[in-house]
Structure formats: structure tokens, C-alpha cells
Amino acid sequence: MKDSKIYSILAIAGTAPFIACAILPFAGIDSVEPFGRLDALATTYGLGIISFLAGIHWATCLYQAARVPFNLFVSSNGLFLTVWFVYVLAGLGLVLLTQLLAFVILLLIDYRLSQAGLISKHYFGVRALATALVSVSLLVILLSS
Template sequence: MAKRPVHSALMLLGAMPFLACALLPLTGVTEIDGLGRLDQLAASYGMAILCFLTGIHWATQLYASEAAPFNLFVGSNVVFLVVWIAFVAAGLQWAIVAQLLAFPVLLAIDYRLCQAELISRQYLRLRTVATVLAWFSLAVILVS
């Protein structure tokens, strides 16, 4: 069996809080004592993950600016600021809607980075799986 990079496991484990926040309400759990409501936890966790993903784009721009398909500093800042403004100013539902838009946009950027051979196909496949898990979890949370 081939040895998988640590980032593979971490990326998939990173989607688990989204899944937990989407599925626990089906069992009657809507909040975690001391932490808050699951929809709020999912939205704040989404902010952290989006910050992390846009930070990866910043690093890519820093280390491979000539090969980047466009200015990743600008692209990642626009995406993150839109999501952050929705999070702090527009209410929880709009924050989740903004995240539902941001995750596929960032995945599309990663697709372009893969085409430019700045990230591997393996990484893009895992990012796609993690994004789909996060996206569907947030969609379930939004409509619940």
C-alpha cells in the first residue's frame, strides 16, 4: 500500500467538523455546551478554513508568482473579504451563503493552479473531496 502524505489525512479530517455540524442536528443535538450552536460553529470554522485556503494561495503567489495564472494576492483577498464582511455584518445565513460561494471559487482557482502545474492532481482531488463535503454540509445547515 502506498504511503499517503500527511496533508491528505489532515485535509479530509478538516472536513469532519462541517459534517458533524450538519449531521448532529439529525440526532437532536443543536449546540455544544460551552461552544455554542452548531450552525454558528460551522460558520466560524468555515471562516478559519477559508482563511487557511486563501493563505495557501498567498504562499503560492509568493513562491511562484511568475507561474501563477493571475495575481493570487488580489483574488484571495477579494474572496476572503467578501466572506468576512458577510460573516460580521450580514447575519449567519448570509455568512453561510457567502461561504457556499467561496468554496467553489477557491476550488476553481486550485484547478487553474493544477493546470499551471503549481499543485498536484492528487492535491486537487483531495481538495475537491474536502470541498464537496464542506459545501454539502454547509448547504444542509443552511436549509435546516
């Protein structure tokens, strides 16, 4: 199986928890035991995914340091720490909004990396689709909370 097919499947499948957390409350399901409330579950999952995407930026910087358009170590750490501090210190609404913005910022960084030839156009397209699905899901959760 080609790598592009694998990462495409995994990236889109990774949006399923966000989509489920956005849609299930419309069916009267606000929590799933033993996990708890779906809105809070989406934020913990979001924290993990944002950390994962920031880690991909680290790898890009490690292996392509001379070609990266800016310091991905600093941008990924700054973004993740901002999201984490908001997660720890703020209410659910601000956490959802911050994560939504973080996903968009991570996509904008990937756009720059794509323009610099550091990631493929196909990978960027998959990331854009996944980010759109996640962003709409987080927005639905935010507006429903």
C-alpha cells in the same frame, strides 16, 4: 510518511467539524457547550478554513509568482474580505451561502493552479473531495436553519 498522505489525512479530517455540525441537529443536538449553536460554530470554523486556504494561495504566489495565471494576492484577499464582511454584517443564512460559494471559488482557483502545473493533480483531487464534503455540509446546515 509521504507529504501527500499527510495532507490527504489532514484535509479530510478538517471536514469533520462541518459534517458534525450538519448531522448532529438530526439527532436533536443543536448546540454543544461551551461552543454554542452548531450552525454558528460551522461559520466560525469556515471563516478559519477559508483564511487558511487563502493563505495557501499567498504562498503559491510568493514561491511561484512568475507562473501563476492571475494575481493570487488580490483574489485571496478579495475573497476572504468579502466572506469576513458578510460574517460580521449579515445573518446566518447569507453567511452560510457566502462561505459555500467561497469554498467553490477557492476550488476553481485551485483547478486553474492545477492546470498550470502549480499544484499536483493528487492535491487538487483531495481538495475537490474536501470541498464537496464541506459544500454538502454547509448546504444541509443552510437548508436546516
